Structures are given as structure tokens and as C-alpha cells.
Amino acid sequence: MQLQRWKFAVIAVITAIFLSFVFAFPQTLGIDLAGGTELRYDLDLSGIPPERRSPALTKSTADILSRRLDSLGLAEMTIRPVGDYSIMIQLPGVSSTRAEQIKDAIRTSGNLWFKIVYRSESDDWVRLHRTDPEILELIQDVLERKDRGEYYPDEEPYDVATYEIREKTTGRVIESFPILLENDDAVPGKYLEGADPDRDQFGAPAVAFYMKPEGAAKLAETTERNVGRAMAIVLDGVVVSAPKIRSTISDRGQITGSFTKQEVDTLVTVLRSGALPAKPVLASEDTIAPTLGEDSIRRGMFAVVTAVILTFLFMFVFYRGAGMVANVALVLNLIILFGTMKLLGATLTLPGIAGIVLVMGMAVDANILINERIREEFDRGVPIGEAVAAGFRHAFSAILDSNVTTVLTAIILYTVGTGPIRGFAITLMIGIVSSLFTALWVTRAFFELMLARGWYTRPNYLRVLANPNIGFLKNRRPFVLTALILLNLGYIAFAMRGPEKY
Known part of the structure; x- marks a missing residue:
């Protein structure tokens, strides 16, 4: 194996780039x-x-x-x-x-409509909708048919919305009651082009809205025909404003009322995003205190540091100099992993920290496979340079197969999992790709260096088992029986926990 110095230049550049990502970008936490x-x-x-x-x-x-x-x-x-x-x-x-x-x-929901208020020519129309027998009867009819599911807006002359009376200073709702609206000349919110926070003529918070060309033409036609009447701006069945039409309105207008700044911001947000196809109903709400998150971070980082120390010690004790090469590759793997996560804005979760520990194990596992194949080749009498090349060549397929299957599993987890599980999947995918690079390319560059300098003349590794050949197939019956027992114990434990634990 020849020493190729340009590889170390590439390793140095890659290390510098990803280190800059680590320090330049903030880490998003789950x-x-x-x-x-x-x-x-x-x-x-x-x-x-x-x-x-x-x-x-x-x-x-x-x-x-x-x-x-x-x-x-x-x-x-x-x-x-x-x-x-x-x-x-x-x-x-x-x-x-x-x-x-x-x-x-x-x-x-963001279901917006512009509708004319029934019999709103009078300035006293609010009182009429609370006391007039004819209006009250029409309101009651519409409400009853809505309750029975017999109300079809496209075929009905009238609609009902909730009118709220608010305190001018606080915006708090004092009283609410239904009012009658006309479906003729109604303009739907789908023609809305945009909305912005604004101020009315008295300096109070308001919302400015803008119509698309087809909506502007329809709104102009409606307002021109109904000058002197009140137009209700209805959002999700509630009247947010019902001003008198003083002149024709076309491509822009203003929604006024006793709004707070926060209510205006929320209303603008809703109008900009559009109406929801279905109404969401809150089913559950879980709150995690920041102190619990800090405790999770401490415990997670303790697990990572402990794993790093134990892995370093294991690789050094068992594989000496080759183990230190694996440790250097592991450090670079972690730098690439954290740098990529910060660059992409990937969210780090508690399962993601577990994924980091798993990635460390898989990274050194690849180096263990390579080192053991090198030892096998050397024990067969192959010169050390050729043994190293053969070790990398023969270990490649096993390393690639195991990592590809793990990446496929991570993709499935990311596709079907929720937030924390997706964080684990992202960490695992990034870590596996970077570990392939460090295990198969970076470590090989260091082996070339050690061979060229004469620092690596034989695989002086620690031997725990002199002859590790275990007859799994010869003794398959007890092994299969043991596996079946363990699987059934797992199924029983899973069932005993109950569905509410998952």
C-alpha cells in the first residue's frame, strides 16, 4: 500500500469544514x-x-x-x-x-365570508335582530335546520352568525347573540389575496385586507348595490366586524373592531394561510418543563461521554495502534455527525442521543471487522501490507450490507415515526453515512501512513479466544431453541405492559 499524502489534506479540510459548522450553527433541540x-x-x-x-x-x-x-x-x-x-x-x-x-x-378554521346583514338599513339594526319577531323566527328556523343537518348554504336565502358586543378598552366579550345574514351577494374569503396588521382612523388595531381581481369585482358589485347597509365580515361563524357601507369597496378594505394587538396578529395569520378543509379539535395536550429537558440533556451527555471513554479504552486495549486509528476516525465521525445536524437544522432529541451512541458502536464495529480480517490474513502468512489491503477488501461487503440495512430501517422509522423517533432516525442515517466514510477511507489512509513509516509491522492484537470457531450449524437445535425461548419471553413482556404503555 502506497502512502497518498493528498488524502490527509482532504481529511484536514473536511475536519475544518465540519468543525466550523459545529461552532457556527446553533443546535435545534427537540x-x-x-x-x-x-x-x-x-x-x-x-x-x-x-x-x-x-x-x-x-x-x-x-x-x-x-x-x-x-x-x-x-x-x-x-x-x-x-x-x-x-x-x-x-x-x-x-x-x-x-x-x-x-x-x-x-x-x-379561517372560513371567511362577506355578507349583507338582513334589514340593516336602519342604524338600529342590532336591536331589531334581538327583538323583531320576524327576524327572530327566521333565525330560529335556520338554527334548527342546521342542528338537523338540513341546512344547505348554496340553496338558502339566509344564514346566521354570532354577533359579539365587546368592551372598547379590553376587547372582552360582554354579550353575544345570533344575527340574520343574506346569502345573496355573499363574497367568500377564497378571493382574499392577503392581509396585514393596520390601524383604524382612531389608531386602534385593525386588519387591512386585499382582494384578488375576481374577488374585487364581486365585492365592488355587492357593495355598490348595498350602499347604506351593514356588511358583516364573518370568520368561522362569528361576526368580527359589521361596518356600514358608505361607498363602493373593491380591491381592498379594513376590518375594524375592539381588537387587541395579539388578536389582530392571529387574525392576519389565519387570513393569510387560508381556510382549513376540516376543523381540528384538541384531543390531548402534554407539557414538558424546561427543567426536565435540562435533566435529560445532562443524562444524555453523560451517556455519550461514558460511551466514548469506554469505546476508546476497548479499542486501545484490544487493538493497540490500530485501535487508536479507529478512535481518531470515531472523533472525526462525531464531528461530521454534529456538523451535518447543525448545518441541516436537524432536531436533536433524547432518542437522537441514543442514536449517537448506537452510531459509535456501529462505527467501531466496522473497524473491528477490518482489524480481524487483517489478523486472519497475516496469520495465513500474507505480508503485512497485503494483509491490510486484503482486510479492507474482504470486510467491505459485510460492512456495507449491515449499514445499508440499518439505513433502510432508519428511513422507515423517519417515515412512520413521530418527532423524537424521527430525531433518532435522522441521527442514525447521518451517523451511518459518516461512519462508512471514516471506517473505509480515513482509517485506510492512516494504515498507509503507519505502513510507510514502519510503525505497523504486525497486527499485535489482544487475543481472547485462540480458536473462535463455534459450530452454530452443528449445534443448531439448542441455539434455535434458545432463540425461540427468548423471542417468546419478549412477546410475553410486550403483552404484559399493555397497549397504554406504547
Whole structure:
């Protein structure tokens, strides 16, 4: 084997690059390490026709929620469908106040309509909708048919929405009651192009909205025909504003009311992201305190450091100089692993730390295979240089096969798992790829160096078993029986824990 000095230049450059990633980028921590909130939502399918109920509906809802929460500055969140009609949202490091704002943004479906208020020519229309017998009878009819599932908006002349009376200073709801709206001339929120926080003429928080060209034409036609009447801006069945139409409105307008700044921000977020295909209903909420996350980090790092020390000692004691080469490759493997995770913004979870320990074991396992094959070749009388080359060549297929199967398993875990399990899968995939590079390429460069300098003349490894040939096939019956017993014990233990533990 000839010494190729350029390999060490490549190793130095790669080490420097990934070390810069380690120190330049922050590490994103999962909810189990940073603390935070985990929300699970089930979709309310009561208003969804059977032909539209599918996992695609759940994915569409999750995508809109993801855009909605991204606009709130939650880049480190995890949101994904779980099962056919559930969504899991993980929010690392958020406070309880922030979590409430997020839940407000989630529970709002974003179903926006512009509708004319029935008999709103009078300035006293609010009182009419609370006292006029004709209006009350129409409201009651619509509500009853909605309860019976006999209300079809596209075929109905009227609709009902909740009108809220709020305190002007705090925005707190004092009273709410139903009002009657006209479905004729209604303009749906699908024509909305955008929304921004704004201020009304008195400096109070408001929302400015912008219409698409087709929506602007429809809104202009509706407002021109209904000047002097009130137009209700209805979001998820609640009237957020009902101003009098003073003139024609087309491509832009303003939603005013007794809003707080947080309510305006939430409303803008909802309008920008669009309406949800199905309403999410909070099914469970778990909160992890930051102190628990800090304790998990301490325990996890203790496990990693302990694993590193024990691995270093094992490789040095058993394989001497070749073991130190494996240790150097292991350090580089960890640098590449952490550098890649930080560069990609991958989330580190508690199972991810377990994945790091597993990667360390698999990395040195590859070096053990190589060293043992080198010893076998040398024991057969092959010169040391040829033994090293043969050791790498013969160990390659076993190392590649075992790592490829593990990567495939990690891909499956990432595809079907939730946040922490996906963190384990990501760590495992990155670590395996980097360990292949360090075990098969970096260690070979160091073996070339030791051979060229005369530092490695024979594999002076520690021998525990002089003749490690074990007749597994010859004694297959007891081995198979033992395996079956262990498998059945595992099944029994799994069943005894109960489904609630998984």
C-alpha cells in the first residue's frame, strides 16, 4: 500500500469544514430536551361529505396549519399527520402564554365570508335582530335546520352568525347573540389575496385586507348595490366586524373592531394561510418543563461521554495502534455527525442521543471487522501490507450490507415515526453515512501512513479466544431453541405492559 499524502489534506479540510459548522450553527433541540408543548388534534368530520374523507384531507389541513404557525415565527415546530384523521404538533421551548396564542390560531378554521346583514338599513339594526319577531323566527328556523343537518348554504336565502358586543378598552366579550345574514351577494374569503396588521382612523388595531381581481369585482358589485347597509365580515361563524357601507369597496378594505394587538396578529395569520378543509379539535395536550429537558440533556451527555471513554479504552486495549486509528476516525465521525445536524437544522432529541451512541458502536464495529480480517490474513502468512489491503477488501461487503440495512430501517422509522423517533432516525442515517466514510477511507489512509513509516509491522492484537470457531450449524437445535425461548419471553413482556404503555 502506497502512502497518498493528498488524502490527509482532504481529511484536514473536511475536519475544518465540519468543525466550523459545529461552532457556527446553533443546535435545534427537540421537545424532550428543550421542554415545550405537544398538541394532538383530531379532525371534526361531521360537516365533511364521506367522499372527501381521506388521509389527503388530513395532510392538506396539516400543510395549512404549518404555514399558519410558520408565520408566527415557529420555525422549530414539528407538525405532521398521525393516522388517518389526527395531527400532532410539537412546539419546543414555548411558554404557556405563547402556547395559548398558538392554540387560538389553530382552532380558527379561517372560513371567511362577506355578507349583507338582513334589514340593516336602519342604524338600529342590532336591536331589531334581538327583538323583531320576524327576524327572530327566521333565525330560529335556520338554527334548527342546521342542528338537523338540513341546512344547505348554496340553496338558502339566509344564514346566521354570532354577533359579539365587546368592551372598547379590553376587547372582552360582554354579550353575544345570533344575527340574520343574506346569502345573496355573499363574497367568500377564497378571493382574499392577503392581509396585514393596520390601524383604524382612531389608531386602534385593525386588519387591512386585499382582494384578488375576481374577488374585487364581486365585492365592488355587492357593495355598490348595498350602499347604506351593514356588511358583516364573518370568520368561522362569528361576526368580527359589521361596518356600514358608505361607498363602493373593491380591491381592498379594513376590518375594524375592539381588537387587541395579539388578536389582530392571529387574525392576519389565519387570513393569510387560508381556510382549513376540516376543523381540528384538541384531543390531548402534554407539557414538558424546561427543567426536565435540562435533566435529560445532562443524562444524555453523560451517556455519550461514558460511551466514548469506554469505546476508546476497548479499542486501545484490544487493538493497540490500530485501535487508536479507529478512535481518531470515531472523533472525526462525531464531528461530521454534529456538523451535518447543525448545518441541516436537524432536531436533536433524547432518542437522537441514543442514536449517537448506537452510531459509535456501529462505527467501531466496522473497524473491528477490518482489524480481524487483517489478523486472519497475516496469520495465513500474507505480508503485512497485503494483509491490510486484503482486510479492507474482504470486510467491505459485510460492512456495507449491515449499514445499508440499518439505513433502510432508519428511513422507515423517519417515515412512520413521530418527532423524537424521527430525531433518532435522522441521527442514525447521518451517523451511518459518516461512519462508512471514516471506517473505509480515513482509517485506510492512516494504515498507509503507519505502513510507510514502519510503525505497523504486525497486527499485535489482544487475543481472547485462540480458536473462535463455534459450530452454530452443528449445534443448531439448542441455539434455535434458545432463540425461540427468548423471542417468546419478549412477546410475553410486550403483552404484559399493555397497549397504554406504547
